[in-house]
Amino acid sequence: MTLSLPVGLYVHYPWCVRKCPYCDFNSYPVKNRSASEENSYVNALLSEFSLYEKYLEGRSLISVYFGGGTPSLFSPKDMGRVIDRISPYLTENTEISMEANPGTVKLDNLKDYRSIGVNRISIGVQSFNDTSLKALGRIHSSKDAVMCCENVIKAGFDNFNIDIMHGLPKQNVAMAIEDINRAAELGCNHMSWYELTIEEDTAFGLNPPVLPSEDALSDIEEQGFNLLSEKGFRRYEVSGFTKDRRCIHNQNYWYFGDYIGIGAGAHSKLKLEDNTFRKANHEVPSEYISQIETGSLELRKVNSEDLPFEFMLNRLRIFDDIGYDEFEQTTGLSFETVREKLEEAQSLGLLEMNSESYRLTSKGKWMLNDILEMFLD
Structure with a gap:
């Protein structure tokens, strides 16, 4: 795959x-x-x-x-x-x-x-x-x-x-x-x-x-x-x-791309088909070594309800314009899932939105946590 x-x-x-x-x-x-x-x-x-x-x-x-x-x-x-x-x-x-x-x-x-x-x-x-x-x-x-x-x-x-x-x-x-x-x-x-x-x-x-x-x-x-x-x-x-x-x-990371993490305590995120999977290794080196000796790789599927917050937590950290299609490409979910909350952030002066993309305002950069909290509901 x-x-x-x-x-x-x-x-x-x-x-x-x-x-x-x-x-x-x-x-x-x-x-x-x-x-x-x-x-x-x-x-x-x-x-x-x-x-x-x-x-x-x-x-x-x-x-x-x-x-x-x-x-x-x-x-x-x-x-x-x-x-x-x-x-x-x-x-x-x-x-x-x-x-x-x-x-x-x-x-x-x-x-x-x-x-x-x-x-x-x-x-x-x-x-x-x-x-x-x-x-x-x-x-x-x-x-x-x-x-x-x-x-x-x-x-x-x-x-x-x-x-x-x-x-x-x-x-x-x-x-x-x-x-x-x-x-x-x-x-x-x-x-x-x-x-x-x-x-x-x-x-x-x-x-x-x-x-x-x-x-x-x-x-x-x-x-x-x-x-x-x-x-x-x-x-x-x-x-x-x-x-x-x-x-x-x-x-x-910030573009919500995929990454493989190897080593004690390392994390991985992979999008396979339309689902996102994560894995976290044991943190103690000796326990990590024992974990790998089993030869198994157990990925955990991320609940779709958690993906909007995870996406925004990462993607809003980098200040490039965010295309409306990025959310669907990286999460497999419809942009309509997040549109209402983005428009709410826009009404508060935290985001600028046009027909194709959105981005943080200067105020939004200072109040990034306020935007992220909207996606925790």
């Missing part, structure tokens, strides 16, 4: 040096991992991919994304095994991204990742301020971050993202703006700039730090958006800014 939608591949590496206090991703300290477990884990990744191959007949992957955890702790040799395995489904245009954290990767490693086919890299800097980095529990310094970004260029990457957070503990407007300036000076063509959020099941959730006031956050965002525009970064989604190339992998 073939897929009618573009499809990307997500590969999860679940280990990191240590858990950051704000992080709610599926990750575990690398000190608790044995060499044999890592080898078994890579074997499980390869086996799991094999289970999905029947859904890739006649298709190519538009993107591959190694996320984590800290994928830059993934040896180039092991990452290369994964890329070799999926190579029949790659084209010269496939975006192959990996996340890397300063303090975990050196120039020689970056060159090795480049040589095995990685063509886009995302550096998890978060801040160039040492006080902010300490507050965030990061293992690197500002100097480490600068060196890492410079090494990305030296290694031959011309497509790289820098992650920067704002709204950090005790951060003021000047500190937030300086982070953008320093990132822009280091030659990235893409920046992810987003506000720190406090999640319940994290160290910050249990012991919340002092964060900037709402007024300060508003000033940070206003000045930050202006500065990014001045630096040549165009905002194309909620937290994505680019000079030339978008992140194809993330864009496929």
Whole structure:
């Protein structure tokens, strides 16, 4: 059975040096991992991919994304095994991204990742301020971050993202703006700039730090958006800014395309015929390995009542015009299912609609959650 939608591949590496206090991703300290477990884990990744191959007949992957955890702790040799395995489904245009954290990767490693086919890299800097980095529990310094970004260029990457957070503990407007300036000076063509959020099941959730006031956050965002525009970064989604190339992998999520997720805690979404299916893996690496050893792939059909919200949650995140036909193509449902609520959002000044498409207004971008709540009813 073939897929009618573009499809990307997500590969999860679940280990990191240590858990950051704000992080709610599926990750575990690398000190608790044995060499044999890592080898078994890579074997499980390869086996799991094999289970999905029947859904890739006649298709190519538009993107591959190694996320984590800290994928830059993934040896180039092991990452290369994964890329070799999926190579029949790659084209010269496939975006192959990996996340890397300063303090975990050196120039020689970056060159090795480049040589095995990685063509886009995302550096998890978060801040160039040492006080902010300490507050965030990061293992690197500002100097480490600068060196890492410079090494990305030296290694031959011309497509790289820098992650920067704002709204950090005790951060003021000047500190937030300086982070953008320093990132822009280091030659990235893409920046992810987003506000720190406090999640319940994290160290910050249990012991919340002092964060900037709402007024300060508003000033940070206003000045930050202006500065990014001045630096040549165009905002194309909620937290994505680019000079030339978008992140194809993330864009496929937001367009409600299909994706296969392999690894501990990874999620998959596939549209087969007119139905949408999902799958979520066990989060603990050892349990994930055992799960894959069973050799079965159990997909869960998504209730049609849930699809309007899922579609809007993703598609409204990216600011391109949304054709009326996109909803039907990606969900198999009639556009009439969502028309009334979209018209309600239009009446509130949150959307603009014409004969063929709709899009968020400036007000809608600020009040996106209000629109999404309409589709929860």
